[in-house]
Amino acid sequence: MEPFDAANPFAEFNKLFEQFKLPGFDVPAVMEARRKDVEALIAANQTAVQGIQALAQKQAEMLRSTLSELQEVAQKQAATGGVPSAQTAELVQQTLHKALADMQQLTQAAYRTQADSYAVIAxxxxxxxxxxxxLLQKK
Known part of the structure; x- marks a missing residue:
């Protein structure tokens, strides 16, 4: 028995189905179609993984940025003696608005990733x- 060829997993199925010749059943065409199905699933998964990785990187970047800004505000607050000012409140509000805008970007990025993966499958x-x-027209 020959060793399993991971590069061409459909070869074994082709051999198996060719043993059972059925009239009107094109084994190579069916196996080629299934191979394309698997390739499409792989492409969709790769698209999803790349999207998730990009999303995670963007999330980490946004978190670092927001924490850095909040740390600046806290340091300024501590330097002024701990009494909150209108400027401090404004900085906190701006930071929170920026964080919300960043979350919206993440949502849009996730949607694009899903749409791209769906497009491959569709x-x-x-x-x-x-x-x-x-195949049906050939008959």
Missing amino acids: KRVEENVEELKT
């Missing part, structure tokens, strides 16, 4: 329908 579903039409 494209493969559309290709499957076209392949099925072609």
Whole structure:
């Protein structure tokens, strides 16, 4: 028995199905279609992972920025003797507004990632329908 080829996992299935010849059943075409399905899933997963990584990096960047700004405000507050001023309140409010705007950006980035992943799968579903039409027209 030959060793399993991880680069071409469908080779084993091709050999298996070719042993059972069925009239009107194109084994190579079916296996090629399934291979494309797996490739589409891999591409969708890669898109999702890249999006999640970008999202996590953006989140960490936003957290560092917000904490840095709040630390500045706290240091200024401590230097003035701890009495809050209108300027301090304004700085805190601006920092919080910025944090909310950053969260909105994260939400939009997550939505784009999901939409990109969905587009990969939708494209493969559309290709499957076209392949099925072609197979049925051959008969």
